[in-house]
Each structure stands twice: as C-alpha cells, then as structure tokens.
Amino acid sequence: MLETPRPDTLRSDARDNRERILAVARTAFGADGLGVPMREIARRAEVGPATLYRRFPTKEALVIEAFAEQMALCTSIVEDGLSDPDPWHGFCTVVERVCELHAGNQGFTAAFMAAFPHAIDFTTTREQTLRAVGELARRAKAAGHLRSDFVISDLLLVLQANSGVRAESPADALLAARRFAALQIQGFRASPGAPPLPPPARLPLLPVG
Amino acid sequence: MLETPRPDTLRSDARDNRERILAVARTAFGADGLGVPMREIARRAEVGPATLYRRFPTKEALVIEAFAEQMALCTSIVEDGLSDPDPWHGFCTVVERVCELHAGNQGFTAAFMAAFPHAIDFTTTREQTLRAVGELARRAKAAGHLRSDFVISDLLLVLQANSGVRAESPADALLAARRFAALQIQGFRASPGAPPLPPPARLPLLPVG
DNA sequence: ACGGTAGTGGAACACCCCGTCCGGTTAGCT
DNA sequence: AGCTAACCGGACGGGGTGTTCCACTACCGT
Structure with missing residues (x-):
C-alpha cells in the first residue's frame, strides 16, 4: 500500500x-x-x-477507477430514460442499454453488484441510480404499460442474469444481450391475461469473487 | 492421475x-x-x-460423477414435458423446473454448459435433451402459444442467465429462480402485438472456469 | 490369527495470484 | 547538464489450489 x-x-x-x-x-x-x-x-x-x-x-x-465512467454511463442511461416523455419507452430503452453495456463489460456487472468495502461513491451512485429507476418504473406503471407487480429488484435480477450470459465473441455477446433484453421487456410488459409473478427474493450485494 | x-x-x-x-x-x-x-x-x-x-x-x-443424477433429472424433466398433452403447459413446466433445478445446484449449470474434454456421455446426454426440447418447442409453436421466433439456444440463454442469479440463501435462490422463470415464460409466450426478437447469438460451450 | 494388499492421511510439489521491496536505469523538468 | 521523480524487472512472502508421494493402517481371505 x-x-x-x-x-x-x-x-x-x-x-x-x-x-x-x-x-x-x-x-x-x-x-x-x-x-x-x-x-x-x-x-x-x-x-x-x-x-x-x-x-x-x-x-x-x-x-x-476503471469502471467509474461505466458507472457514470449507467447513471446517464437511467436519466435519459427518465427524461423520455413516454415512460414505458424510456424504461425499455434503459433495460436494453444497460444490458448492452454490461454485455461489453463482463467485469462491470460483478463490480456493480459487488459490495466494495472502500468505494463509498460507487455504492451511493448505485443507490441513487436505482432510486431513479424506481421513479421511472412508477411512471411506466401509471401509464399502464409496465406490469404492476414489477419491483426494483427485478431489474437487479435481470442484470445479474444478463451477467451470466457468456458468448464466444464480443459481437455474439452483444447479440445475446439484445435478444435477452427483448425477452425481459416482453416479460415486464403489462398484459391483461397474464398470471401474477411469484414473490420476489432478496438479492444480496456479493463480495468480489 | x-x-x-x-x-x-x-x-x-x-x-x-x-x-x-x-x-x-x-x-x-x-x-x-x-x-x-x-x-x-x-x-x-x-x-x-x-x-x-x-x-x-x-x-x-x-x-x-457428482452431477450425473442431476443430468438424468434434467432429462426426465424434459421427457415429462414432452409427454404433457398440452405442449405449451409442458414447455412452461420444463422452464420452471429446470430453472429451479439449477437454482439449487449452482455448480450444475456451469457443468451443464461446460465443454468437458473427457465426458462423452455428459455431452451426448445434453445434446439429446436439447433435441427433445426442440421437439417440445415445435409442438408448442404449432399450438400457437410459443412465439414463432423462439429458437433452442434461447433456452440455453435463459439457463446461462439463470445461473448468473445469486441469492444469499437457498430459499431466496429458489424464490429468485421461480420469479425469473415466470418472467422468461412471459417473454416466450406468443402475443399478437409483440415485436419480433433481435437475432440470436451463437452460445459457446465454455471451458470450466 | 495373520499376512498381503488395497486403502489411507498428511506432507509435499508445482503452479498461480496479490501485494511489496529493492538495485540499477531512464526520462522529465529546470 | 544535473537533479530527481518515476520507471523497469526481478525477487520475495504469504496464501490458495490441483495433484502426487510415501510411510502407515485396516480390511478380508485363508
């Protein structure tokens, strides 16, 4: 040191x-x-x-330090989504772009989800970003396009899940992330006949592995 | 050795x-x-x-050897799905049960997706199982409930993604897997107004990490 | 009961990783 | 040009992991 x-x-x-x-x-x-x-x-x-x-x-x-700007990018993605006049469209864009971002930055998801002992700003930025997502989701629900049983931790769920996807080339990773994001959006969309989701789980901030 | x-x-x-x-x-x-x-x-x-x-x-x-029986279980889950008179219901059950299985067996997904050099039977079993899923998917599409642009590798995508989900307790892992599976099923369901999916990516059989 | 052999546990080997320290060298600044 | 900060490369300690060696042990047939 x-x-x-x-x-x-x-x-x-x-x-x-x-x-x-x-x-x-x-x-x-x-x-x-x-x-x-x-x-x-x-x-x-x-x-x-x-x-x-x-x-x-x-x-x-x-x-x-390496992922500080990715973190900022993450925040700005969410802010872009918030400023979209159509909250559902904003929400979808957030999901897509965040998945793509994480696809090109394998380590970032781990860093994003990790509980770094010595990174106060990293943690607080994440919290703020998540709160912003919550606001966006609230609006998208009010507009009737996002399913009403969506909770914030669902986005973490999708993020974690997206990080599990591995491809053999960056190009494939991007393709996979896009397709995955599209599937998730389809799952999040409010649809009249759909059954309610099972209850959510508490997702941890894991130590760096 | x-x-x-x-x-x-x-x-x-x-x-x-x-x-x-x-x-x-x-x-x-x-x-x-x-x-x-x-x-x-x-x-x-x-x-x-x-x-x-x-x-x-x-x-x-x-x-x-440790996961041989999980592998067999995996196969039997798919066979159960195939023998369901309602192919869409069978398909959903397969997705749910496979996600749950993998949730309780963190290492199994890695083993399932891995390209073990010395495990011929493991590999062939996987291939056979995937082919069976393909048949089930064909029927579910024909019944009009599974979206027509679903491809087999989408299931691998979901499996890989599910393996990325980490919870802090087995109970939470199960909850998370169930909720995740439900979201995926919603994404896979054929719905008239839904936009087509972006193209799929080639997913690799990764070396054991 | 007893002896041979399969079976065993602990130490040891070989490798990889993070983080540190040092002698000798290079390159910026003035 | 000279002073000094910064650098390189290698070596080291501490810790971890897959795998093997070897002297000892305990099972089992006779």
Missing part, C-alpha cells in the same frame, strides 16, 4: 502510463471479467507491476 | 468413503458452485486428499 498522489500532479510519462493502465484495465476486465491478473494488466500496458501498484494501491482501487 | 477400479469391486470402507465424497461434493458444488476446492470436499467428507484422488482422478471426474 503505497502513496497515491493526485493524478494531475504527475509527471507527463507517469500520466501517460496511468491512462494506458486504465485503458488496458477497462478492456481486459470488460472482456474477461475481474479475474484478469494484475500482472497481465501491467504486461499489456507495457508497464512494470510496481508502476501499476504505485498508481493503484490495490486491485479493488483499479477496478473502481 | 491414478488407476480407478470399478466402484463395485471396492473394499467396504472404500465404498463408504466414495459415497460420502459424492454426497459432500453434490452439496458443496450445488450450494457454492464448482469453485469449492478439492481439499474442502475432502475435509467435509472426513477424508484425506489422496483418498479423494484415488477415487476420482481429477476434479472434472468428480464433478461429472
């Missing part, structure tokens, strides 16, 4: 390295999940392990 | 140990996935690592 100076006070080459590390981490974690070793990240970034650890004192820190 | 004599020619104590190991493996892999270490299996079975490896030359072998 070394010192970590503010990124903007770094020497230019150090700054470059930092950016390269983050880029590599995003690609690697996104493609192969959080299991990618730190040394592998360092190797691909053409950097020594020590450099990596000087910039990011722990793997957790690297993961959080 | 040691010799592995036929189970029925074993000495009595060895036979006992073998059974205990299998029982422990089923519970452990079922509850916590294939990540459970061999040592842990041995410890819980009150057996040394060597004993474990004398009976099952590799972890893969243990996994296959």
